[in-house]
Amino acid sequence: MRMKWKPLPIVLMLMMGAGMPCRGEASPWPQGIQQVLDHTPWLTFSRGNTLPLYLWPARNPGTLDRAVLIKLLTELDRRGIGLVSSWFPNQVEASLETALPVARLQKELGLMVNIDATSMLYSFFDGSEETAHLDATGKPFFDDTFGSANMGCPFRLEQRIAPMKARLQAVIDVYKKEALPVDFVFADWEVDGPIEWNESWKASQRCTVCLEHLKGAPFEGYQQALRAIRSRLQRVVYAEPMRAAFPKTLVGNYAVYPHDGYRYWYDYFEKYVEGQPARMEGHARYRPWAHEFEDTGYTFAMPVVYPWSWTWNWYDFEQGDYRWFYNGLLVASNAGKHTPAETPIISFVHYHTVDVGLSERLAGPPEKAGKARQMSEFAYRELLWHLLLRGTDTFFLWCTEEENVKEIELLFPVYAASRQFGPFWEKGTPITFEVPKEPGTVISGLRLDRSVLIRRTDFTGNAGPVSIVIEGQEVAVPAHPGETQIITLK
Numbered sequence: 001m002r003m004k005w006k007p008l009p010i011v012l013m014l015m016m017g018a019g020m021p022c023r024g025e026a027s028p029w030p031q032g033i034q035q036v037l038d039h040t041p042w043l044t045f046s047r048g049n050t051l052p053l054y055l056w057p058a059r060n061p062g063t064l065d066r067a068v069l070i071k072l073l074t075e076l077d078r079r080g081i082g083l084v085s086s087w088f089p090n091q092v093e094a095s096l097e098t099a100l101p102v103a104r105l106q107k108e109l110g111l112m113v114n115i116d117a118t119s120m121l122y123s124f125f126d127g128s129e130e131t132a133h134l135d136a137t138g139k140p141f142f143d144d145t146f147g148s149a150n151m152g153c154p155f156r157l158e159q160r161i162a163p164m165k166a167r168l169q170a171v172i173d174v175y176k177k178e179a180l181p182v183d184f185v186f187a188d189w190e191v192d193g194p195i196e197w198n199e200s201w202k203a204s205q206r207c208t209v210c211l212e213h214l215k216g217a218p219f220e221g222y223q224q225a226l227r228a229i230r231s232r233l234q235r236v237v238y239a240e241p242m243r244a245a246f247p248k249t250l251v252g253n254y255a256v257y258p259h260d261g262y263r264y265w266y267d268y269f270e271k272y273v274e275g276q277p278a279r280m281e282g283h284a285r286y287r288p289w290a291h292e293f294e295d296t297g298y299t300f301a302m303p304v305v306y307p308w309s310w311t312w313n314w315y316d317f318e319q320g321d322y323r324w325f326y327n328g329l330l331v332a333s334n335a336g337k338h339t340p341a342e343t344p345i346i347s348f349v350h351y352h353t354v355d356v357g358l359s360e361r362l363a364g365p366p367e368k369a370g371k372a373r374q375m376s377e378f379a380y381r382e383l384l385w386h387l388l389l390r391g392t393d394t395f396f397l398w399c400t401e402e403e404n405v406k407e408i409e410l411l412f413p414v415y416a417a418s419r420q421f422g423p424f425w426e427k428g429t430p431i432t433f434e435v436p437k438e439p440g441t442v443i444s445g446l447r448l449d450r451s452v453l454i455r456r457t458d459f460t461g462n463a464g465p466v467s468i469v470i471e472g473q474e475v476a477v478p479a480h481p482g483e484t485q486i487i488t489l490k
């Protein structure tokens with residue numbers, strides 16, 4: 001599945017570079033893809049069998065001639081970047097018109113076929129009356145506390161399974177008919193289906209169908225019941241059909257990953273409601289989370305490491321960067337520690353502060369919430385390295401169009417430089433998942449036999465050696481700011 005790099009015919013080698021549009025010149029593909037090409041050089045170190053880098057703008061190149069498409073795929077591959085094609089249920093023909101030629105050539109060139117199935121999963125709650133909650137008088141109603149989504153009754157989604165499964169199967173069948181593989185498929189499916197947060201529980205208490213199913217269960221029981229349905233929907237409609245057709249495929253969804261029973265971040269549409277269970281740390285309220293990954297049938301984990309603006313006010317570290325770094329490392333370490341070694345972790349990452357308001361998740365008066373300061377480039381770069389050394393296999397960059405260039409310029413060099421340590425990514429084992437509670441020295445590493453690949457980051461200027469214990473052996477880790485070091489165990 002993870003294809004080895006295959007040498008290209010000489011004629012193609014000669015074509016490459018020669019026909020690349022220069023900056024300012026009209027390119028045959030969307031601007032986002034051109035920005036990717038403009039701001040990333042070819043890899044110096046081969047990525048070998050490791051996963052490619054995924055970038056939000058490196059999707060959907062449009063309809064291109066065969067030669068142009070070969071050039072694009074080749075240029076991206078030289079950079080270690082995977083081109084992703086989206087499937088759209090309402091424009092199946094149009095989306096396949098551009099996705100199929102990409103898949104054919106990816107197969108021909110020995111590259112992974114990468115698919116974005118997000119739209120295929122929207123929406124289980126399609127706004128129909130059959131999916132609504134029912135009040136005591138039999139009147140249908142929806143929970144409107146998730147923004148524009150028609151969040152209905154979690155126990156009335158059964159009839160949505162067959163039609164949604166059928167429309168995905170129809171697309172899968174087209175690929176099967178042509179013997180095209182799907183090697184990687186992700187979805188960004190979030191505000192839809194059963195979710196226990198916001199005023200969801202309150203709505204369920206007003207619904208006769210919910211009350212009958214819940215039988216007076218406390219919030220914990222409600223959470224278990226809803227997440228079980230949520231996992232089943234993802235498994236039956238999406239993961240199982242994909243795996244049945246493509247047994248080796250990597251299939252997963254945004255924000256679904258193994259964990260320690262807690263979630264250390266809130267999505268933009270989630271609000272804490274007083275009385276719901278939470279563990280406090282500073283002003284953060286970490287929510288207990290159901291073990292939903294295990295029931296989805298997913299074959300890769302997809303944690304989300306973003307600097308959501310409200311995170312800034314959760315902690316009061318004077319070293320502001322550490323507020324972002326601490327939370328990011330907490331999220332990544334949680335996923336890294338609990339995901340089986342054979343299950344790849346593809347982490348969604350983002351550099352710019354995601355503006356979601358300041359005080360919504362703040363315990364205490366909102367006027368005490370301060371304006372979030374942008375994370376430094378230094379802290380973001382270091383965070384990315386620590387993610388890799390705690391189990392992340394590759395990154396998936398999400399960003400807005402305006403953020404493309406800056407985001408690519410920061411993320412790509414870390415991915416590119418990290419490839420030189422190939423064997424560690426393929427066979428290394430993380431040495432620690434510890435997250436220091438205060439700004440200081442952070443160490444992460446991967447051990448491969450007697451060698452340990454280590455990153456040490458200091459938030460308080462400590463320049464002296466720091467001791468850590470690896471495999472029962474005390475090891476002094478010198479300060480090498482901005483560098484990744486290899487230490488040999490005795």
Ligand SMILES: [Zn+2]
Nearest residue numbers: 133153207210
């Ligand atoms: Zn209901």
